[in-house]
Amino acid sequence: MKYLDEFRDGETAQRLAREIRQTATRTWSIMEVCGGQTHSIVRNGLDQLLEGAVEMIHGPGCPVCVTPLELIDKALAIASQPGVIFCSFGDMLRVPGSDKDLFRIKAEGGDIRVVYSPLDALQIARQNSERQVVFFGIGFETTAPANAMAVHQAKQQGIANFSMLVSHVLVPPAIEAIMSSPTCRVQAFLAAGHVCSVMGYWQYYPLVERYRVPIVITGFEPLDLLEGIRRAVHLLEAGTPQVDNAYERAVCFEGNQPAQKLLSEVFEVADRKWRGIGEIPRSGWRLSDPYREFDAEQRFSVANITTKESPLCHSGEVLQGNLKPNECPGFGKECTPRHPLGATMVSTEGACAAYYNYGRFVAVESIH
Amino acid sequence: MCLAVPGQVKEIYGSMGTQMGRVNFGGIVKEVCLAYLPDIKVGDYTIVHVGFAIAKVDEESAHRTLDAFREMGLLDEEFGEPE
Ligand code: SF4
Numbered sequence: 087m088k089y090l091d092e093f094r095d096g097e098t099a100q101r102l103a104r105e106i107r108q109t110a111t112r113t114w115s116i117m118e119v120c121g122g123q124t125h126s127i128v129r130n131g132l133d134q135l136l137e138g139a140v141e142m143i144h145g146p147g148c149p150v151c152v153t154p155l156e157l158i159d160k161a162l163a164i165a166s167q168p169g170v171i172f173c174s175f176g177d178m179l180r181v182p183g184s185d186k187d188l189f190r191i192k193a194e195g196g197d198i199r200v201v202y203s204p205l206d207a208l209q210i211a212r213q214n215s216e217r218q219v220v221f222f223g224i225g226f227e228t229t230a231p232a233n234a235m236a237v238h239q240a241k242q243q244g245i246a247n248f249s250m251l252v253s254h255v256l257v258p259p260a261i262e263a264i265m266s267s268p269t270c271r272v273q274a275f276l277a278a279g280h281v282c283s284v285m286g287y288w289q290y291y292p293l294v295e296r297y298r299v300p301i302v303i304t305g306f307e308p309l310d311l312l313e314g315i316r317r318a319v320h321l322l323e324a325g326t327p328q329v330d331n332a333y334e335r336a337v338c339f340e341g342n343q344p345a346q347k348l349l350s351e352v353f354e355v356a357d358r359k360w361r362g363i364g365e366i367p368r369s370g371w372r373l374s375d376p377y378r379e380f381d382a383e384q385r386f387s388v389a390n391i392t393t394k395e396s397p398l399c400h401s402g403e404v405l406q407g408n409l410k411p412n413e414c415p416g417f418g419k420e421c422t423p424r425h426p427l428g429a430t431m432v433s434t435e436g437a438c439a440a441y442y443n444y445g446r447f448v449a450v451e452s453i454h
Numbered sequence: 455m456c457l458a459v460p461g462q463v464k465e466i467y468g469s470m471g472t473q474m475g476r477v478n479f480g481g482i483v484k485e486v487c488l489a490y491l492p493d494i495k496v497g498d499y500t501i502v503h504v505g506f507a508i509a510k511v512d513e514e515s516a517h518r519t520l521d522a523f524r525e526m527g528l529l530d531e532e533f534g535e536p537e
Contacts (some may be wrong), residue, residue, distance in 0.1 A: 126526065232487070232506040235506065283508045284508055335512060336511050344491075
């Protein structure tokens with residue numbers, strides 16, 4: 087494997103891969119939920135290394151990719167309003183809305199600022215008290231404590247010109263939706279380490295119980311991923327579905343309690359649409375009543391939005407693991423990271439972009 | 455986007471009632487909110503996501519992770535100047 091040879095711990099990785107191949111008596115389908123893990127798996131060729139023993143199915147865990155089109159269009163509408171400063175993480179800027187993206191709005195004169203942290207947006211609001219400052223609060227449970235704190239501080243400090251366009255999504259309901267789909271092929275999950283650093287992993291026990299599916303918590307580095315896959319394959323072979331924590335150095339059972347406390351104060355569970363997948367019940371967070379005044383959707387009237395998705399794009403199938411990116415007819419032709427048709431081509435954590443960036447132009451099956 | 459990068463806490467201070475600090479990520483020093491790790495001390499290692507420390511880690515694994523992320527080009531992505 088080209089990539090793994092370059093990798094410092096190449097020998098350990100090869101040993102883990104050998105054990106996985108020797109243990110597997112058939113090809114197991116394992117989904118990594120998190121886009122950061124998808125990036126690392128494709129970047130390091132781990133899926134190719136394990137071919138025959140394990141098929142890695144790339145899950146919907148890229149918040150940029152699953153932010154619903156309506157919300158992107160709302161972001162575009164708010165960002166175009168005169169006087170607004172619209173702050174966002176950098177990777178949202180090229181996500182295609184129905185007919186524009188945030189970069190276009192910026193080129194047309196919109197005041198759009200890329201920030202590293204939501205607290206930076208809050209600071210911009212302090213410094214520009216005569217202007218409305220909106221932060222695009224997207225993400226999974228990992229990002230939520232940061233966004234919760236920004237809204238909390240805005241309320242505490244009376245920063246009335248700050249608001250947040252919230253699109254928070256949650257991992258356990260997504261696992262549930264995937265497992266209850268009639269076309270589901272997933273036999274085990276790798277759960278995202280940093281989501282669990284915040285939330286702990288107590289939430290996964292009912293899922294393992296209900297769907298008899300092993301869930302192994304692991305990190306983002308090649309060795310973490312291989313170790314996670316190794317444990318998942320052992321559980322699958324033994325027929326003993328369990329929750330297993332392979333990322334003990336950063337994850338404990340209860341997670342981060344102070345973070346969970348503020349999350350439950352600032353947010354409340356809500357139904358959410360996932361781009362390409364559709365609505366998943368109770369799969370996200372919105373601002374709770376005491377914080378609703380900071381909801382940008384309420385502050386700006388952006389209710390009547392009609393959306394238009396590219397007819398060529400199959401990202402919904404990709405996000406559910408039913409289609410590999412390079413099986414999409416637009417992949418690498420009409421759709422590239424420079425001209426993305428779907429969000430999964432925009433973010434480096436999107437499966438389509440990972441396949442494109444690491445040269446996966448043909449489906450694995452057609453190599454043989 | 456869900457990556458959290460390990461670093462070492464260099465300084466802790468309060469700012470408008472919130473515990474903040476400076477964290478060194480293999481040479482890049484950033485201001486980080488430490489409110490979610492109330493017991494953290496100077497010298498400790500923590501993983502940080504979008505400016506927030508979310509969990510403590512040990513020194514050895516912090517260095518290993520930093521090296522691995524650097525190798526994969528993820529550090530530039532996380533801290534590089536936005537386009
Ligand atoms: S390759 Fe492009 S068009 Fe095809 S599914 Fe991915 S984002 Fe959509």
